[in-house]
Amino acid sequence: MGGAAAASTISLTPMRRNLVDRLSFVCPVCSWSGSEPVPLSLSVDREVAGEVVSGAFRCGNCPRRYPILDGVAVLDPEPLRSAYDEPDSLQSYLWTHYADLSHEPLDDPPPPAGDYFARLAEQPLGGLVLDLGSSVGRLAFEVSARADFVLGVERSFEAAKRAREIGRTRRVAFHLRDEGNRGRYVDFDASRLVRGNVEFVCGDAAALPLAPGVAGGILAANLVDRLRDPDHFLSRADAVLRPGGRFVLTAPFSWRPDVTETGRWLGDSVRSAREALLDWFAEHGYAVEEQAELDLTIRNHRRFFELLRPLLLRARKSV
Template sequence: MSVAFYETGPALAQYLVLHYGPPGWQLPSEAFQVLADFPVRCVREGFRWEELPPDPHALELGCSVGRSCFELSRRCRRVVGLDRSEAFIQAARLLQTDGFLRSAVPLEGDRTEEWLFSRPPGVRPERIAFEVGDALSAPCGDPVDLLLAANLLDRVPDPAALLRRCSSLVRPGGQFLLTSPFTWLPEYTPRPHWLLPGSERVAALLEPYFTLLRRWDLPLVLREHPRKFQWCLPEATLWRKKA
């Protein structure tokens, strides 16, 4: 697996199911469906909304196919979703403009089936800008009230640089939600840049700029095909930018 994987049809199908599939598509049985809708749970459970100003501005780095951005648009005046994958951003934009898209989903071997994915009801697509760009270098505008980086840290070549950049992207008093399973792989991150152990190194890099508000596990299940699922246990940390 490499960066190019995120431009492929199987990758697009996996993330469309994770972001927009009903629980019965995402998970193999009802017993696991509490783990559904990871991008939605990030937004609803991750931030302390009562401590934020009305109509906040939000930025998501590594937004994938955009479900968290749509969820943020319910409460935020302006949302920017940035991802390096052109395929993912194209899908997010189609859902934004057309409200639906069809994509081939793996069944068994080379067999696929076309499934229909729809924009969630009640969101505000006009508030969102989806952009293709590198999280380490793309222009992101003025500091925001909310920053989300879900499972991106171990998919960039320099995670420490990403965390340092995040400190400049959040206004004082704003909140930063970071999730990561710390799956360090050389095809994404050269070994000298691995943050080991991840939880401790992240804290050391963020504490000069942020105050830790909460640390917890935020599990998800990623469907590959009807009989293979990836169970993942990212660590979630919520931070408040220091004045």
């Protein structure tokens, strides 16, 4: 993870120590291989006004050390740098997540806006909510209105860092690409969205640094078709969700063989991914509460927008 390793220790987005203590992270390797979760202990190299800028979490069982870089805890046992760390992807997701908050439209004419974020904001997710694959953070901030606390777990270090920056500054500032190398800086207020009960870490949704049954709700938006092994991910998510908790999953099922081998795609030539997920929920004791088709626009540049139509499923785990 070159970006993280090169990061400076002078941080604008330090991890808040009170939130770290409250989350009780466990080793994402030992806790899934043994019978008991193994707590991580925090050592601080630099702390400013109660916020940890740099330091590490250490496992009580194995020699692993999970660094805090630029205020972002890297709790991924195998950190990778991916296309989601690249500036072009970041500006695209920053637009997708936040363009509607800008006081003046960022595009002329503005593209049609779906109700994607509003539909997710109204999901009844309570307690400790995990936003898995949280990218630059919009959904975590949206669901934080109903939750006690939201933890975004995102594999891209750069995206997690951006999400934390928005949480700290309550502003969205980035270079928006218009075409080719042309673009402009945009900077607007996000304070109506940002609350203090949200934290983001760099981690793997399939190796969560959390003990079984701690989460009251799980959100996995457009993640399942970006994973090496979706079925394995579902069983890990199920393990951290408490009985009675809700699992909200959205996906356009836009599979890529270079990411997910075709044999691991949910569904097949006979059964759709939706049917495969409904079967998975039934087999694991969940009652499906909502099924909906959503619209989501991704902006590549000012003349290239992609419309996704993710399926939303919400299911409640039996008590």
